[in-house]
Amino acid sequence: MNPTISTETLVEEISKAAFTGNAAAFVGAGISTPSKLPNWMDLLRPLAEPMGLQITEDDDLPGIAQYIVNMSAGSRTSLFARIKTAIKQSKSKPNHYHQSLARSAIDLVWTTNYDDLLETAYPVGAPVVHSRDTDIAHHHEPGRREIIKAHGCINRSSADELVITREDFEDYFVKHPLMAERLRSDLQRKTFLFAGYGYGDPNIASILVEARRLAHKVPKQRYMLQRKADPSKAPDAIQRQQQWAMDLRRIGIDCAIVNNFDEYADALDSIALRSRGPTMYVTGGHTANSKLAEEVGRELAKRTDVSVVLFDGQSTGASRSFIQAFVDQAAKDRIDFRERIRYFPNPYAQVPALSNDPELLPRLKEWRAEMLRSANTVLAFDGGMGTRAEVELAADLGCNILLCAENSAGSSAGLAQIAHIRKLLPDDHEYLSSTDSGTPMQPAEIIDLVLAKMPQWKSW
Incomplete structure (x- = not known):
């Protein structure tokens, strides 16, 4: 049984919902990859090496981040400084994916990314950005687009506000009650597009847990756009992706899988245009x-x-x-x-x-x-x-x-x-x-x- 849907179906359903103001996107690190931002492994590797740890793709990266904080007696200063410096030195600019999302009629974007590439991609009408609970408490002007940074923002958040360690993920819905309540509300009201996430991505794990809790009482559908797994990295990569897609369907998320980056960009381009309707x-x-x-x-x-x-x-x-x-x-x-x-x-x-x-x-x-x-x-x-x-x-x-x-x-x-x-x-x-x-x-x-x-x- 094929657990996936066609890209055309995903594009059409998200576009229809966006045109009527009922769509939201939830985007991860994969959206910023073409901008050459450092990934989690690049960020954590120099801080893990003094502990004798050689990071691999199979590691629990939030767990590694937790070890780094533990070794610093609970201080997050070195970790925060490493992330901020790496993002600044990359001199990255918004890429095609950011621009497609900014051109679409999707008026609400959640993201677990720390960078500010998405908000700078908007050609006109800068969106309002929320990166902490106190931001959620404030009303914004009707009709203005929103970006909600679920894990904080490197240019807006303090070291203690970034979600990066295992403890941060475990306590997220306790330490960020307003953000969590807004997420629950949006998951129940909006048709969601998840983009920029792959199998095993720790950034999305806690969000999917919340989606599962709400699945039995949420009439809105959710969709995830994925790039086909690379079998050269693991012989069973495609099988694992298929099993993950089947498990996501269990919690109300339908997946469409494209073959390469060009097809991924084409899908987002189609949403950008079709979401404007007739x-x-x-x-x-x-x-x-x-x-x-x-x-x-x-x-x-x-x-x-x-x-x-x-x-x-x-x-x-x-x-x-x-x-x-x-x-x-x-x-x-x-x-x-x-x-x-x-x-x-x-x-x-x-x-x-x-x-x-x-x-x-x-x-x-x-x-x-x-x-x-x-x-x-x-x-x-x-x-x-x-x-x-x-x-x-x-x-x-x-x-x-x-x-x-x-x-x-x-x-x-x-x-x-x-x-x-x-x-x-x-x-x-x-x-x-x-x-x-x-x-x-x-x-x-x-x-x-x-x-x-x-x-x-x-x-x-």
């Missing part, structure tokens, strides 16, 4: 109405079998033409469109003089960032510098992008030649030829391309 932002020139935008907006309204949510950024020109045509057609066909449009304020659009000031483009990007981070797809008609700025920002935030050429003199052909934008365009020869030449496509063809990469869940 959402779309339309941009384009702001000085004139766009006939093509009107036709495409009308065509989308006629597709009564899909549920795309439009982001209205209060822009004039092509964006307004699209949304007004969509609303007019929906009203004509007696379709309730109230849940199909989400409004975002845009101070930039309220002062016409700002629209032609290139020095204010950075401010435009700042105002648009939160909206575009939530958008699955950006549909861009030909426009000027503002349109270009929004498309460039959308590419940086990982949105699907569809450039709609209206004529050969428009912006689409130029934007389509920018490498990091082109890789986000549909891989369709006819579409790319149309964009490169500035030849308009039919409205129905444009909508088909929009829907091809967008989840088709009901969004209300």
Whole structure:
């Protein structure tokens, strides 16, 4: 019996939950591995050698950390200093995994990592970070993302607050009552994704014990993404991983196993985009109405079998033409469109003089960032510098992008030649030829391309 699920199932379930605000991630050291941070063995080895201990991968590392503290008469100073110095000297930066999580709609991330790479990966809207019980006691502003550091933070915690020794793990739920209660609550309310953990990882052991205690009364599902075990490290590594996956299923955690790091990154990338749901932002020139935008907006309204949510950024020109045509057609066909449009304020659009000031483009990007981070797809008609700025920002935030050429003199052909934008365009020869030449496509063809990469869940 295969105890695992497909990666596609994991991605879909986590994405659906995240889109409705009901998902959380719990990430471990494996997420930071590509950033070349020192691992537990690297951290503890120089402190264990004076005791005559040669650390191996099979060692109980929290136990080794406990021995180090015991030999120092209970002082954690040398251990804390070793961790802090090693992380600082590594000069590590956020990697692809951190960036994918930061771009997703998952609004709560628990982590057992001490580093601050995850919080620095957020492109906009810095999350609130909790690293001690007193932090949990304070309320944070609604809608702001959270990172909870279950084992402390090297830049925020004292030596006594880091969870690293055997005693720390044994007494965790006693010494951190507010953190423990918040974890219990989240495990019962949220659909969880566990990532960055492997078989035997001591950082996750106590968390899984708590998950097991709650398994019989928690309706929410939990998932774990794992990389396939390496048989070169142990002849029975794959068998052990399979048995662990089966045991995790017993406590309500379904595992999906990928073959390598690239597939792991692909899964997180898929969650980052699909968790934004069937959402779309339309941009384009702001000085004139766009006939093509009107036709495409009308065509989308006629597709009564899909549920795309439009982001209205209060822009004039092509964006307004699209949304007004969509609303007019929906009203004509007696379709309730109230849940199909989400409004975002845009101070930039309220002062016409700002629209032609290139020095204010950075401010435009700042105002648009939160909206575009939530958008699955950006549909861009030909426009000027503002349109270009929004498309460039959308590419940086990982949105699907569809450039709609209206004529050969428009912006689409130029934007389509920018490498990091082109890789986000549909891989369709006819579409790319149309964009490169500035030849308009039919409205129905444009909508088909929009829907091809967008989840088709009901969004209300």
